[in-house]
Every structure is written in C-alpha cells, then in structure tokens.
Amino acid sequence: MLNHRQIKNQFESLATLQAIQKQAYQMLVQGLATTGFSMREWEILVYLEQHGQATASELADAFMVTRTLISRNTWRLIQDNLIQSQVNPNDRRIVWLSLTVNGQERVQEGVRQVQANLKTFDQSHNLEKLTKQVEALSQQLAKIN
DSSP: OOOHHHHHHHHHHHHHHHHHHHHHHHHHHHHHTTTTOOHHHHHHHHHHHHHSEEOHHHHHHHHTSOHHHHHHHHHHHHHTTSEEEEEOTTOTTOEEEEEOHHHHHHHHHHHHHHHHHHTSHHHHHHHHHHHHHHHHHHHHHHHHO
16 A cells, blocks of 8 residues: 555656656647647658558547547648548458658658757757656656655
8 A cells, every 4th residue: 555655756756747748749839830730630640650551540549539530630631642541442441541752751851840940949948848857757756666
C-alpha cells in the first residue's frame, strides 16, 4: 500500500509530465504554423509516412477519434494530392490510405520547417523550459523509486 508521500510524489510526477506534454504540443503547433497543416492533418501525414498505409479506422483508433473526423481530415489531404486512397480488390469495404509522392515531399518539407521554427529565439526559451521540466520529472521519479 502506498503511503501519503508516495502518492503525493506520483501526482507531482503526473502534473510535471502533463506540463511537458503541453509544452511540447505548443512548440509543435508553433512549428507547424508556417506549413498550413492542422495538427490532425500533420499527425495523419506523419503516421502514413511511418506506417506506409492505413485505413481510416486504423487512423481513428491510433488517434482515438471518430472515423467521421478522420474522414473529414483525410478528404482535404486527398483533395490536395497529399494522400491517395486505394480500394482493396478482395474486399471493397477496405480502403487503404497512403502518401502520394507529393505528400512524401510535403512531409519532408514540413519536418524541415518545424525544425527551422524550433531553432528560433522564442523556441530556445521554450526548449530551456522543457528541459527544466524534464529534469524536475526525473527527480520526482527518483523519489518514487
């Protein structure tokens, strides 16, 4: 059974971890600002780049959202010729989504833009803050163990 101090340490670690997640998310959003992609669109593109192909249901499961929301997001990406859909000839209910050549190029371009944006002065401050939060989490986890 955990004592009060152990429970308190675990909650502090969770709070620090959430702050790190929030900070990293904000940095990524700022980095994506010049790409023209929403966070969800970027997540879909990167997922497809990493996995090669996926169905809308797989994407919905991976991002814990509805299939309808994924379909809305993928529709724009299909219209922009960034992803393509291909019906499975053996089971027409299955539609595979994958990056087009243009999509692959835009993902690589997006990665470069995000990296460049993270190197700005404003982001340096955020990275320093993030580093301190990670150090604090490390110390908190040491207390738990």
